[in-house]
Amino acid sequence: VNHIKKVARYYAGKMHSWDVVNEAVYPTHGRAEGLRNSPWLEFLGPDYIELAFHTAREADPKALLVYNENHLWYEGQLRSNTPSGEAKRAAVLKLLERLKSKGTPIDVLGIQGHLRGHQLEQLNPKKLRAFLADVADLDLKIMITELDVRDHKLPKDIDVRDRLVAKAYEDFLSVVLDEPAVMAVFTWGLSDRDTWLSKFARRKDGLPVRPLPLDAQLNRKLAWNAIARAFDNAPMR
Template identity: 30%
Template sequence: MSFRGHALIWHSMAPKWLENEDSQTMRKSIVDHITNVLNHYKGKIDTWDVVNEAIDDSSNGNGWKLRNSFLYKKNKDFIDLSFKTARKVDPNVKLFYNDYNTEGIYGKSESVYQFVADMKKRNIPIDGVGIQYHVSVQKQPQLSKITNLIGKYCKLGLEVHITELDVSCQGACNTGNERSKQGEVFSNALKACLSNSCCTGFLVWGVGD
């Protein structure tokens, strides 16, 4: 059985003492945390979301903007540092960047692609991208768009995981029409994944849908 680890570095849910550290102390904390966690789970977890949700929501496809989090304010290279540290500690584990609004609906989808492509260009060790896929029956990606988007990551030599799929409804999801629409969104997500050989993971966000 394969296991994914989520997430090593995230601006949210962080302890206050980390937020209050100075730049150099925070760098050491990042390195120590990644080192300790990866060593503890070495050989048990196949894939890690190294950094989660670092691209700002205002990114519209014309380049990207990093979220102005405490991590970025004090260490603008924290993403590079995190991925390099993870690769050094465990060369065999797969390293992913994970984010939301990356399903081809919003401009942020293209920004995340550009950001990851830049990481590859700069030889930052990254193996894949997690597309969270929090959508609704009213706001869902076109099958062709999400299929093509995953294909673009394939061409970069990266894997893709759909990591947090859930589909909300405008009203109650237990009505026949809404449930049918919800099922169509799930079906299209799976079709897009299966249409691309680099899409190697498909995870749902809970069991309520």
């Protein structure tokens, strides 16, 4: 609470939005409400999320307050220890409904867009659109956050790889931008030279990863064009 007050008050009136709570849902941890086992949950109980949002609103009344979550865009499981996309979406909706019913000052759901270029077949446009509509029905806005495309399992040929990465961006954004409640898209970095995936999703062939709109020399890639096309083709806000 003190941390939220100190930081949010210092920047009050200057910030567009705050990521107040991040990745609090994890159905495979076995709790009835679907929350992730964490120090916050252990020490404060499930109401820690409401406490964080109320504290943030008091400290910065004008900023949008965001709940940010991962593993929402896909079907099945990305790894054996991750929940299915459907289970994750259901648990997040349950959380959002509970927060709204209690008058929690939450404005936005942030949907992390860490895409995997080799697993785009798990993108189900119909189910994702339905989920976005359910979120919008709760009178919440939506942000696409942390958007990038892992290419560590794509072919080594750069032209082929860049085309597949661009396709992943465009396919995903073409779905989510159909929902009018989606108000913003944030990539997880701009240039390949600064991507976190250089450490966390390295290629076995040793080649640099290329997950972002700009290459390491800050040149626009096919991904940049794909993102621009998705914006151009999206319904007007």
